[in-house]
Amino acid sequence: PTSQTPHGSPVSAARSTSLHAVGFPPPRRRRRGRGGPGCRPRATPRGPCARRLRARRRRWGHLALHASRHVLRPARRRGDAFQPLRIAPHQPATRDHGLPRLPLRRWRRGLPRPPPVSRARGGAPLPGGVRAPVRPAPARPLRDGGRWAVTSRKLGDKGSGEEEFYDAVVVCNGHYTEPRLAVIPGVDAWPGKQMHSHNYRVPEPFLDQVVIIIGASASAVDISRDIASMAEEVHIADRSAPASTCNKQPGYDNLWLHSMIDHAQEDGTVVFQDGSSIKADVIMHCTGYLYDFPFLGDDSTITVDDNRVDPLYKHIFPPEVAPHLSFIGLPWKVIPFPLFELQSKWVARVLSGRINLPSEDRMMEDVKAFYLKLEAHGWPKRYTHNFANYQFEYDDWLAEQCGHPPVEEWRKQMYAVTSMNKAARPESYRDEWDDEHLVAEANEYFKKFL
Template sequence: MKTPQNDKLKYHTPPLPSKSQQKSEAKSRTHRLAMPSPSLRLAVVGAGAAGLVAARELRREGHSPVVFERAASVGGTWLYDAAPATSDPLAAGAAHSSLYASLRTNLPREVMGFLDFPFASSAAEAGGGGDTRRFPGHDEVLRYLEEFARRFDLYGLVRFGTEVVRVRRDGGGGGGRWAVTSRKIGEKGRREEEEEVYDAIVVCNGHYTEPRVAHIPGVEAWPGKQMHSHNYRVPEPFHDQVVIIIGASASAVDISRDLAGVAKEVHVADRSAPACTCKRQPGYDNMWLHSMIDHAQEDGCVVFQDGSSIKADVIMHCTGYLYDFPFLEDDSAITVDDNCVDPLYKHVFPPEVAPHLSFIGLPWKVIPFPLFELQSKWVAGVLSGRVKLPSREEMMEDVKAFHSKMEARGWPKRYAHNFSDCQFEYDDWLAEQCGHPPIEQWRKLMYAANSENKAARPESYRDEWDDDHLVAEAAEDFKKYL
């Protein structure tokens, strides 16, 4: 087992930039001040990782962002909620976060961090009590985001406990200004809602809150309990129960193993498994892999596509989430159909109202934080006039070409934001637009190495690996910022 401890890598507040970096930033500021575009007042929806880095990049470009955040702290989906309050375990309820107690990152920390603020190992001996593992728990990610917000003085930009209720165009036209209606969570009285006008809106509300649920014929008469992984926290309530998990992605893998330690049986229904699949999972006496569920019955049985059946207590939908923008009115120029947000130029700008409305963080199967950062740099540069967008017609043609390519590949619309085979091409395109260096080669290689290791060691990849040379290369690179 290899568990290298990079004692030099700490994410405590980094020192001030070097003189060369200060000169570079001063030169950049001078260039910005020379730009003809005035400073814009911008509304950022959400103070998770995407909202925080968006606020930083917008302010770096000379704009004045205001960040609206429903919760009482930064972090977004990384804010753990131990007891989500909901009467419907299949719905989002009052909980924003979808974290479960045992969650550890499925990417190494070196890969995960923002490009100029390494997510390096926090040393417990420094008094922070941090999680020094290379694949840390969710509380360490939150600590990292809190440090990011402190380091770049972002807390003062955030209105905590404030929900965006409605966003609409102010005065019509092809973009222009936007009216934002917000309200304080729990506030009562006449002044509960407030409307303000902004020059542009940057949507960073995440896409891990609104549960997506599988369709199961007959489930209405099935007597067991259904829930979505969004509302799963700890395994103890499932002691000695028979649980069926629908899904095969990260949450399904983690939760099935979490439950196997306490449940009587765990049965994983995988939509992509052949219909005849019914096999015990290696290393477990009480966990089986099946094909997808065919239907459920009144007697409590759940029947799989191969005809086999299990009498189950719980069906847990680890089936992902829906893009949801309840605050956007019909004039936002986008629709969500089969989980495809459309039309969007490069998954960020609706051509009709660009650049006055933008979306950060829609792509999935990516390294999120660096992608958020590059998208934010692009949006900030476009809003300042430093970076130019194509014409509306050219952007629409690009959107149409993208969907034609998807259709030619046989991909359903719901895969529109799946970047499993193009994330680094996209990242480097964004970097080029912004005049930023491309994603580091070690980061790309480490991501690939982790994917291979996860496939080879699904039970232990977080604690065993073979890419120490890349860890060392990352550590050397991080010295520029630590």
């Protein structure tokens, strides 16, 4: 039946579309010292290494998981709309909405293994029309109705690759592999070690050392407490802290919070904005990651400036080439899987012709209005895709486009309660909570899918 979009545009009949999705997870070979929770930690780079860190980014293909890592979100929140994440059988039933009280490495061993990605690896074939993973080379848009020329080669193939043509490219490559480094005056002459949290594994290499951690978000908090069990001193540099900040953290004798680093010196001294200084052995950048799309050519109409992927209508479609290019998974500070699922459903409906997008001009007007809203609230450009304050509004909008009901109220409440619990119990919030009534609601909801 014929219907209309919220913008009044008629929905056309469904159509078949050839699609190239960038980000299908490739199989990885585990090498000694190259990532994965069970691997030995790599030696940290020495000396003035900021340039070397940047040069090595392309080789950092491992997961950013350290041995004591705990998943931050309750499992019932992380599961998609129709499939809860399963907890290992040995975990108590009343705890199945939170993190099992084991490090992630051990917990994962209790979960069912995912099937292999292709018959070539000894498993079942992929669904019809889906091919095994390939590595993309730069893609370029064509001028014949928005099609894309994509050059790719099979994993392990060193040849020039094969060029193919697609109606659309969907970018799903994630944004937690390209480390973002803090700019520190004088660090090139500073003689200590530098590393990014992406390469952190275990605290033992920091025994009796003085460590500075730049950042105050989730990874910085977890790693600083982990390292404090081994290091002589741990100092957190937080750019949002007042310049006069220099406080010992509750419950620790060797963990301090400071304002941001002002500069580093050749004698190994690091000076903070309040004028205090320490001689440090290591600077660890817990400063997040960069959005990076090396497989998109310069003529893709997309730019990345201070982690703003611009311009994107609803953080998905570049107006000039929509719907032939789209991005899934850019938002952060979200419950990821339900949001990404809704994004994917919306893209699928647009590409199949069941939903029409607004005109290019109207999409650009929406993008500009969103940027003005960010500026009015004083949010920096790097927070463009930070959804901390409006993820559920966005989820519900996507759900409406797709003809789905809004996000379940129990899921929203569980998110809010977990945030409050984290503030009240920063050390134990993953193992202690008071929202069993929400767990009961979640269990009832998921019964119909199990």
